[in-house]
Amino acid sequence: MAAPTSLPDRRRPIGSRLRSAILPVFTGLVVAYLFLPILVMAVFGFNDIQGRFNFTWQGFTLDHWANLFGRYPALNQSLINSLIVAVISTLVATTLGTLIGLALTRYEFRGRGPLNLLIFLPIATPEIVLGASLLALFVSAAVPLGLPTIVIAHIMFNISFVVVTVRARIAGFDRALEEAAMDLGADEWTTFRKVTFPLIFPGIMAAGLLAFALSIDDFVITQFTAGQTVTFPLWVYGASRIGVPPQVNVMGTLIFLIAMVGIVLWVVLQRRDMTARPTTMDR
Amino acid sequence: MNDSNQGGRRRRNPFLAVGISLALILAACGIDPGDSAESAGAGGSAGASAGAGEPVGGGDPEGVLNFTNWPLYIDQDDDGNSPTILAFEEEFGIDVTYSEAIEDNASFFGTIQPQLDAGQDPGHDIIVMTDWMIGNMIELGYLEPIDIERDVPNFAEHAGETYLDRSYDPGNQYSVPWQSGITGIGYNPALVDEEITSMAQLFDPEFIEKYCGQIGMFSEMRDSLSFALLYNGVTPEDATIEDVEAAQEVLLEQGECVRGYYGNEYAQGLADGSLAITMAWSGDVFQLQFDDPDLQFVVPDEGAILWTDNMAIPKGAAHPNDALAMMNYVYQPEVAAQIAEWVNYITAVPGAQEIIIENADAAEAEGDTETADYLRAVAESPLVFPTDDMLSRLYSYKVLDEEEERQWNELFQEVVQG
Amino acid sequence: MPAWLRRHSGLVPYLFLLPGGLWLIVFFVIPLITTASVSLQEGTLATGFRLTFNFGIFPEAIARWDDQLIRSLQYGLIVTVLAMLIGYPMAYTIAFRGGRYKNILLLLVIMPFFTSFIIRTISWKFILADQGFFLGTLKDIGIVDQGFRLLATPVAVISGITYNFLPFVVLPLYVALERIDPKLIEAATDLYASRFQAFLRVTLPLSISGVFAASLLSFIPAVGDYLNAELLGSRNETMIGNVIQRLFLVNRDYPEAAALSLILMVGILVSIFLYVRLLRGQELTV
Numbered sequence: 007m008a009a010p011t012s013l014p015d016r017r018r019p020i021g022s023r024l025r026s027a028i029l030p031v032f033t034g035l036v037v038a039y040l041f042l043p044i045l046v047m048a049v050f051g052f053n054d055i056q057g058r059f060n061f062t063w064q065g066f067t068l069d070h071w072a073n074l075f076g077r078y079p080a081l082n083q084s085l086i087n088s089l090i091v092a093v094i095s096t097l098v099a100t101t102l103g104t105l106i107g108l109a110l111t112r113y114e115f116r117g118r119g120p121l122n123l124l125i126f127l128p129i130a131t132p133e134i135v136l137g138a139s140l141l142a143l144f145v146s147a148a149v150p151l152g153l154p155t156i157v158i159a160h161i162m163f164n165i166s167f168v169v170v171t172v173r174a175r176i177a178g179f180d181r182a183l184e185e186a187a188m189d190l191g192a193d194e195w196t197t198f199r200k201v202t203f204p205l206i207f208p209g210i211m212a213a214g215l216l217a218f219a220l221s222i223d224d225f226v227i228t229q230f231t232a233g234q235t236v237t238f239p240l241w242v243y244g245a246s247r248i249g250v251p252p253q254v255n256v257m258g259t260l261i262f263l264i265a266m267v268g269i270v271l272w273v274v275l276q277r278r279d280m281t282a283r284p285t286t287m288d289r
Numbered sequence: 290m291n292d293s294n295q296g297g298r299r300r301r302n303p304f305l306a307v308g309i310s311l312a313l314i315l316a317a318c319g320i321d322p323g324d325s326a327e328s329a330g331a332g333g334s335a336g337a338s339a340g341a342g343e344p345v346g347g348g349d350p351e352g353v354l355n356f357t358n359w360p361l362y363i364d365q366d367d368d369g370n371s372p373t374i375l376a377f378e379e380e381f382g383i384d385v386t387y388s389e390a391i392e393d394n395a396s397f398f399g400t401i402q403p404q405l406d407a408g409q410d411p412g413h414d415i416i417v418m419t420d421w422m423i424g425n426m427i428e429l430g431y432l433e434p435i436d437i438e439r440d441v442p443n444f445a446e447h448a449g450e451t452y453l454d455r456s457y458d459p460g461n462q463y464s465v466p467w468q469s470g471i472t473g474i475g476y477n478p479a480l481v482d483e484e485i486t487s488m489a490q491l492f493d494p495e496f497i498e499k500y501c502g503q504i505g506m507f508s509e510m511r512d513s514l515s516f517a518l519l520y521n522g523v524t525p526e527d528a529t530i531e532d533v534e535a536a537q538e539v540l541l542e543q544g545e546c547v548r549g550y551y552g553n554e555y556a557q558g559l560a561d562g563s564l565a566i567t568m569a570w571s572g573d574v575f576q577l578q579f580d581d582p583d584l585q586f587v588v589p590d591e592g593a594i595l596w597t598d599n600m601a602i603p604k605g606a607a608h609p610n611d612a613l614a615m616m617n618y619v620y621q622p623e624v625a626a627q628i629a630e631w632v633n634y635i636t637a638v639p640g641a642q643e644i645i646i647e648n649a650d651a652a653e654a655e656g657d658t659e660t661a662d663y664l665r666a667v668a669e670s671p672l673v674f675p676t677d678d679m680l681s682r683l684y685s686y687k688v689l690d691e692e693e694e695r696q697w698n699e700l701f702q703e704v705v706q707g
Numbered sequence: 708m709p710a711w712l713r714r715h716s717g718l719v720p721y722l723f724l725l726p727g728g729l730w731l732i733v734f735f736v737i738p739l740i741t742t743a744s745v746s747l748q749e750g751t752l753a754t755g756f757r758l759t760f761n762f763g764i765f766p767e768a769i770a771r772w773d774d775q776l777i778r779s780l781q782y783g784l785i786v787t788v789l790a791m792l793i794g795y796p797m798a799y800t801i802a803f804r805g806g807r808y809k810n811i812l813l814l815l816v817i818m819p820f821f822t823s824f825i826i827r828t829i830s831w832k833f834i835l836a837d838q839g840f841f842l843g844t845l846k847d848i849g850i851v852d853q854g855f856r857l858l859a860t861p862v863a864v865i866s867g868i869t870y871n872f873l874p875f876v877v878l879p880l881y882v883a884l885e886r887i888d889p890k891l892i893e894a895a896t897d898l899y900a901s902r903f904q905a906f907l908r909v910t911l912p913l914s915i916s917g918v919f920a921a922s923l924l925s926f927i928p929a930v931g932d933y934l935n936a937e938l939l940g941s942r943n944e945t946m947i948g949n950v951i952q953r954l955f956l957v958n959r960d961y962p963e964a965a966a967l968s969l970i971l972m973v974g975i976l977v978s979i980f981l982y983v984r985l986l987r988g989q990e991l992t993v
Contacts, residue, residue, distance in 0.1 A: 033800040033812070036793055040819050040873065043830035047822060050830075057579030058361070058633075061560035061833070064580060079369040080360070080389050102727035113720035121724065128735050129924070130975040132931045132951050135968040138399065139738030139745075145403040151412070162734040165727050167875075170924055174883040174916045208885055212813065212878040219820035219874065225934070230400050234357065234388050234412050242823040244360040244392035246553060249576055250825070251361075258822035265818055269811050395956035402752075429753060502856065510957065548859050549941050557829065561836040563858060691753045698958040706945040706953060707774060 044262060051255035058249030070252040077253055084241035085257060087153060092221040095160035100214045103168025111176045128166045137230030151233025159231045164217040171216055175209025344436040345602060345609035352383050354611040357413040360389040364631035373627055377618050383611050394422040405431045410605045414612040417467050420597045421511055424457035424688045432463040433602040433609060440613040441465055443620035451680060452637040456526060457688050464599035465616055468634040472512050472594040475559055475569025475586050488520040488591040492543055501546035505558060505567025508550035510701040511686045512568060512594060513540060519591040526687045533697055540704045550705045559584060571672040572634040586672055588679045595683035630664060633673055642674045746965035764966045772950055779947040783930035786868045790876040790925045798880035816874050828938045832858060859941040867935035875924040883917020919986060927975055947971055
């Protein structure tokens, strides 16, 4: 998988080593750039603020870590709401979107053009219009606003992103593999389960990640469809009028750390899995 | 099937209009979207304020209250509960759901407008909106009239004169103040050589040149236009459309050197030195002064704006009696003091100041000097308890009818967005 | 698969399409029709709106807001190009050099988005502050002069939008690159192509569907973005999204807001159409 070269690293000329270091270094720099504001956010979670604003460094304190979940119950609830919405909408949207992706790339049917349009349009529509018109729909249908309506809205805009992301993967999938499996006696469902799905899974996962991130951070559409429910971005935006408490920084940092721990665990588990079953496909 | 928006009825939310038409079409096809279509017919043209209608209240509380407010706008203890709310729940046996769902007047209004238009219960018994939005909602018939003499007697008894009978809600027929604040000029003496005392220092060409790129203005149309009006010597409440056009000229001239038209992000600019001089809110500068005591807030000679966020009951709210009980409760000076101690904006109850000083003394006696100092700072700050001199120079926004508002908005949008 | 389904195998794609498609129709198309209708209405909140088929609003809106429309398309284009320049090498590295850590790296790319947008922006404003540790140091050394600033400039807005949409670019690119068999590249180099030539003639064309998807996923939302312009820009960086926001919420001029939204959508669709023609002959997504 690495640069095709036959010399062991030690003996490769400096130029070649430098050149092949460019990409990883570049990637490292970009990741650092992505994380820079997160670092600042984490640091300000330790700021010993005197007033209510958290803009300038005043001093170090662990108070906000100590009093994290007790201090602002509304903030906690908003975080929980955001997570619930994100998980549900990601699962549903990824499923629905993958199905559409499969249909689009593997089957013949009429209405392909309009369908493509239907998928692009939500991405192209300003969120405020999506939100307001959806609100009117809910009101005229007398649907009470709250978590369910937020989830509905999030699923709606996520489907498009999932389809666009997943299609590239499904499109390049080599049908010959499926045919081989069926030649060997597998029925359609087994083929899908054991051949197709694992191979397109990276695309599905990428799409799911994207959907989750979109949902967690969504502001405008959520604002219109939330009613009295408050999600994390909504709470923070409202609080920023008076002063965003450092607990928000701490929570952000905590989410990060938990994700990091999750990743480390995954790596460990994957390694164990691989050493135990060397025939697992590593692509 | 005949009640579509092409017929006689004029719906007030265009999205809703078509939505209801579609719902009716669906109903005709056998899919029933619920009762809203019928009730919308009844509630929709509940006209504007010709005759406010029967005030709500005068009955017993039902034991439930949905109180929706801005974040961090009520006192909080370290467990994240509001002592005021807890005490209220205990005294009245009312179960309060306190929600901090309001981030912005316009967007919050946008989210409840369809329900108000359809005559549905918006899910909030008390909402807190800024004075101009209250004026708009009154005009649209979206607020329940209240009888303050009967149901909120503490208001008449304890509220300061400045807060009675304001122009946006004459006679307090619909709302009572929650907290007020001053829109004035904030500046950083480390970056500004002279003392700021006048609007001229925000608008005069020589001054603008000097601090070009470090000046902040508000994106809120009423604030910025009012400032320009005051600079031109016009009282905002008396402004004609010609006055506003002249004010717009001033703003357009100034625009080159304005770093940004802010909502509340100016606070960070003032704190980190990006802004030398900016429009600012009293409460924000009070907080910033904890971190940087040198920052100044000033009410210019020509005047500044006193705005008020008000409690009101939206039309169709389910528990008006409970709402009125809460409104009355917070106008007791002790309660007002408790809230003011935490929120640090301007309370409508001047009597709270004394109580805060008493609390400061009590804390001192117990040896808690940190709290005592803090409470004294609150009680003595002109940003929380403005002096009479300041109050004499504070003006309200003009209450705009729809045509005026449209014109003002159009003129201002050109300033802010080009 | 049940026998009846096998017999009607032509139904299968429709079954797959049904749940998602229906969802979009109910929760997107119907509201969209509402929007279209609103754009043709006239009136105000107090006096009510009437459907007058006021098509004149479209040329009016374009004439009034042409600067912002053009600026938004420009910014969208710049953002897409920048995001592609940054994101493609990243996706390439993850796909071909990531090995075991592929998924982790992908997660790392997405993770900044699990924190609130407001906090990230506050942090960026701290980093890029006129006298902050970054610019402040540069000014002290004398590399830039005192009046220089990054915030409230087009640079800040474009950087902010690019930062926001980088994952949208990296993920689809990764998806497309990841399925390329490295043996193909090896074969090319065996046939005496240089590494660069191998990239240009093997990898890039094979990844074009990813490039297409990535550019759409960044261009389209970037054009309609408003938060970055609002928080990081000044008046001169106003984008069409800001205008629509203000028209809708502050002016409550729903018809013009709806009309502008439709204009924005058409503008985007036209751009995509041109883009597809540009890439004609390449294998996009099927």
